[in-house]
Amino acid sequence: MTGIVIAGATRTFGTVRAVDGVDLAVGDGEFFTLLGPSGCGKTTLLRMIAGFCELDAGEIKFGDRRIDRLPAHTRDIGMVFQNYAVFPNLTVAGNVAYGLKARRVSGAELARRVEEALGLVQLAGYGERWPHQLSGGQLQRVAIARALVIRPQVLLFDEPLSNLDARLRVSMRSEIRDLQKSLGITAIYVTHDQEEAMSVSDRIALMQSGRLEQVGPPAEIYRNPTSRFAAEFMGTTNLVEARALGGDRAGLVSLRPEALRLAADAPADWPQVGGKVAHVEVLGPITRFDVRLADGSLLKVATLDAPHLTPAPGAEVTLAYDPARITVLP
């Protein structure tokens, strides 16, 4: 299939630089995610690739072919929309056949490919149903089948799961990843949900204010955030002055809650810090508690549920942390 190269992509709306000089290379067959808060430019960048948003400057290539000046309908893209965008005036089969008919596929070939695509998304036999008879999850499956069936060069997902309920979201995201990997189509996926991004992606581009904040595999961004924004957006973290942890340098460090433990439960060579438990939440598998240090700052701690070790609010505790998991932020 195709890799995607984006160079210097820029778009301004009024005075706002929605996308500001983005350079990006997505590998052939890669599952690549644009992650960031709303308004960070991730959707604009996706719509640039799809052809629904013009570039003020820069270029986009599929492989060696420059596509940013092609009309959207000639770019050979499969796009899955946040609100499904299933055509209400066509049956499920009619929806899936839509792009094939535009490519002049007809007859037995058309029927075979439609049925095959519906099978891929576990909707075999649903072809004659109408969209209004389907649930949200089924509608999104139709939308995915409709995008896959044309065997596009690139698959684009615009927050495809955000209208589904939490449980369905979790199962659908692994389904989407499995489908993408089995077909080997390069995919770009937009989401604001950090956990979803980490679960599906080969690599993530974390975006803020139209720029790329950090690009890398999910675990790398989580473990080695290069900025305060990256550390805070990718899950929960403690941003503390290095001195509060007994360090000798000034500056902020990031320390994940799960890198902290009660000293009694930690290896002996981990540095220790003392404080008073301010708040405890037992969430089931995980227990979270906040500890107020001597200088007044608050440390968030997360441990697996351990009944005999759960501290009580108000108790004085000694914490220990993994020194290898301290990330110094610029």
Place this chain on the structure above:
Amino acid sequence: MRLAIPHQQRLPLAIAALGFLFLGLFLLYPLFNVFSASVLDGEGEKFTFANYVKILGRPFYRGAVVNTLAIGLAATITTILVAVPLAFALARLPVPGKAAIIALAAMPLVLPSFVSAYAIVLLLGRAGVVTQWLQSWGIGFGSIYGAGGIVLVYTLTLYPYVLLPTMAAFKAVDVSVEEAAQSLGSSPRRTLWTVTLPIVIPAILAGGLLVFIETLENFGVPFVLAEDMPIFAVEAFKLFVGETAPNPSSAGVLGVLLIAMTSLVLLIQRRFLASRRFATGARAAPPILRVGLGLRVAASVYCWLVVLLALVPFFAIVVLSFMEFRGPVLHPNFSLANFAALFERSMRPLLNTLLFATLAAIGVTLVGVPIAYVVTRLRSGLASLLDVVATLPFAVAGTVLAIGFVVSFNSGWLILTGGPLIMVLVYTVRKVPFAVRSSSAILHQIDPSLEEASISLGRSPLQTFGRILVPLMLGGILSGFVLTWVTIASELSATVVLYSGQWRTLTVVMFQALEGGGGGIATAAASTLIIVTLVPITLLYRLVRRYELAT
């Protein structure tokens, strides 16, 4: 080479260009000619304001301005007084047969108002049926001619303009706002006055302004009822027909003044109402109030009385058309003579009416739907400008637009006067604003991502328009088509300026019969018009019902 126009904007821009071309030639150019006629001398050569001085210097025409505005204002007030309680009752009170009442209440919108005016004359005029019957009992009443009768007919025929938006607004009031007021200690009555009514006032005013503009532009009702009282649209017509100089400067002056008045009202609406929309975003319609038996009976009687009273004139015309007329005098015998007299000379007027309405409704759809697409999908100053231009015909009385057409297309490279095309074009231009409004409303409901999905699957924007948007809009386009068709079939104000020879329509026949005192033919033409109007509406209603049941 970098292309200047983004791909996804090419189709809307191409449509916008065609739209400007059409409206420029058949709206702005005729209006410009009306304006220039008003500032040129009788020979059409020298620039002058003398026409304005001459017209406004005469008490007769100053009287016309005052009469027109006063009648419009009075009719707007009476309409609001009638329609707002009706809207409240239909939205919030337990009234039996609501669906029927609402269906009946919408009918005056499509029935020709001058027919209602004529029926009032036949019933309550000097030789009217009711007048004579009352006189035989020794009871007399004031004259129906003049301002009183005109306001009465306007109220009976235009009240749906206030009723429908106000009812919708009452239903859109979030009931939790009322509950909040009552939990703060406000009585239900006080809540109605201090919370509910203020929320719906913008809707009432919007409807009221529509009524006001309709009265300013209306030609038929004052023509039938005003007698010697000068009314603007009628005097513009009379001046135009009577003018002998090559340049119709006096009619031009009245036309410009009329456009100025309606535009002013529209501007006021845009300025003050656009920012005053108290959308409360109710998820469900507020509940029907529980009221005592007395109020319930009173509300039911009131609702049924208003909707039926508004339809009595039309019913009466149909009945009277089957009676014997000798000249203008009515005799209570059943007779088909009126219809025989109407159709014996020619079926052409009926056929012309059907033909023009069909052609113009097709034209309106072909012009209005694409313009609505541009207005809703292209976010730019160009789209807003097109929206304004496409709304402009609403502020132009039919008489004035028709005068502009005659002045513009009676010589030169494009000659249309004397033929049928000029009528079809004027009808089309007049109804474009309604098609744009209704199509925009549908397009706003269609998520743009459906179009993007179609385009990303390989269909061009034009193919997407045909394969996705048109099917999705079909129901709305069809009902818009029928409503346009019906209102064009009973168009009078532009028709009387434009008709010629064999291209007379039913409304012209009725108009001429009224002038000549041929009451029989007038009633036959009127009741044929009513039937021509009601058949498609009924078919549409049944079609919509079946469609709703199917989905």
